[in-house]
Amino acid sequence: MFLTNTNPAYKAPLDPRDAETLGVEAAAMVSRFLSHRENNAETPLVSLSGLARELGVSSIHMKDEGFRLGLGSFKALGGSYAVIRLVLEEASRHLSRPVDISELKTSEVAAIAKTMTFACATDGNHGRSVAQGAQLVGARAAIFVHAGVSDERVAAIGRYGAEMIRVAGTYDDSVKEAARVATENGWTIVSDTSWPGYERIPGLVMQGYTAIIGEVLRAMHEPPTHVFVQSGVGGIAAAAAGHLAIALGDRRPIFTVVDPSRAACIVETAKAGHPVVIPHGEPTIMAMLECYEPSLVAWRILSRVADAFMTVEDEDAIGVMKMLANPIGADPAVVAGESGGVGLAGLIKAAGDPGSKAALQLGPQSRVLLINTEGATDPKRYEEIVGETSVSILSKNAEAMA
Incomplete structure (x- = not known):
């Protein structure tokens, strides 16, 4: 299925709440928080020139x-960041003063974090990201x-x-059960999806x-003209599309959201014009994308700034896992999990489809950006599908560079 955005909100400005959440100043704050993480490093931006020629x-x-951040997935950036933000906010309330990220390891903040429990589905x-964040600050995670x-x-x-x-x-x-149990126990829910009355934390x-x-x-020397990003509840696609729209304005790329056909809650929402369950x-092999209800915040953003x-x-997802592991020409190998290469x-x-290609204005001048959202987060499953371990595949890159 392929469809362009026909929503009435298409190309309207972002809701002010979302513009603040995904704006340039907010992104700078995220970068500052990351600078205080011991294992922080920018992830590789891989050029696939052989594949570009073929397509x-x-x-x-x-x-x-x-x-x-040692977690093998883009999710490392979201859950742990939200946990840290929430701990610092709680510390600010208790201490009646602003508490900065530089104070995260102090005994005052640690004592407050110890009283907190973070839950998610x-x-x-x-x-993994929420659990890592909780461990980092000394809180509990369920x-x-x-x-x-x-x-x-x-x-x-x-x-x-x-x-x-x-x-x-x-x-x-599991989302519903996590919300129920957390509410009963006074835990803080750190969800990557949103529902009526629960938007701020998914926004973080x-x-x-x-x-x-x-x-x-x-x-990148020049910004991308086209972006293809996979979607579960919509969070990563909305964050990418929203921030690109703010950062690049009229130069923003043509943005396509990609769903598994067996769990296409964002595509069906776009087709209906409103959130649908x-x-x-x-089940789909794209396990990290197997979601049947969209995030309301994510859809509010995508309805405005997604183009298609x-x-x-499932066979497409398997095919790109193998293609990235055994790349064309001199392209480097990339380890992509079942959901990683869906874009x-x-x-x-x-x-390969003339209608879609024309609708997206995809051609020889196109600079395409993709996000490998996860590596081999289930190594055994990865080896079963690709026929080789992720370690073996990455060693090929090391040998080529030697």
């Missing part, structure tokens, strides 16, 4: 979030995982000291993601 575009750059990556989350991903979260709570059903069921999570686009714009069907919406199939799957599909 008939000027360039393809992929921001590889598989190296982000996750497919895997967001939960992470709710649904039946489809692999034992490997559960164990990866648990290593950060979080209490793991299994929930029957889907991701959306999305604010954390603006670091990705800030790094991209500093690294889609029925649960057959499309779906890809590339969308680009390939659009480039």
Whole structure:
């Protein structure tokens, strides 16, 4: 499925709340917070020139979030950032003065953090980020995982000291259960999706993601003309599209949101013109994107600044995992998890369809930006699909550079 944005809000200015959340000053604050993280480093921006030639575009750059803060996913930027912000805000209230990020490791802040518990539902990556943030500040974390989350991903979260709570059903069921239990216990919910009356914290999570686009714009000689970003509830797509719209204004790129066909809540929302909950069907291999209800904040942003919406199939996701592991010509190999390369799957599909290609004005002058949103966050599953370990694939790059 491919459709252009026909929403009445399309190209309208961002809601002032969202413009503040995703603006240049907010992104600068995120960068400052990151400078206080011990393992912080900008992630690679990989040039795939061989693939660009094959697809008939000027360039393809992929921001590889598989190296982000030791978590292997862009989600490392969101949940932990929100946790830190919330702890500092609580400390400011208790101490009756502004508390800065530079004071995070002080005994005063640590004593306050120790009294706090952060909860969330996750497919895997967001939960690791919240758990990491809680461990960093000395707070507790309670992470709710649904039946489809692999034992490997559960164990990866648990290593950060979080209490793991299994929930029957889907991701959306785990979101509801996390909200219920957290409310009963007085815990703070740090969700990457939003619902009526719950918007600020998901906004902070999305604010954390603006670091990705800030790094991209500093690294690229010319800004991208086209962006393809995958979507679950919509958070990463909305953060990227919103910040690009603010930072580049009239020069903003043509932005396409890519959904799994089996969990296309953003695409169906765009088709309906308002947020919709889609029925649960057959699971998708794109586990981190298997969401059936969009984030209200994310849709409010995407309805204004996304230009097109499309779906890809499970076999498309598998194909790009293998393609990135065994690249064309001298292109470097990229380790992309089941959901990581879905934006590339969308680009390939659009480039091969004359109608989509024309609608997106995709051609020889196009500079395309993609985001590899996760590396091999489930190494066993990755090896089963690709036929090789992520370590082996990355070693090829090291050998080529030697």
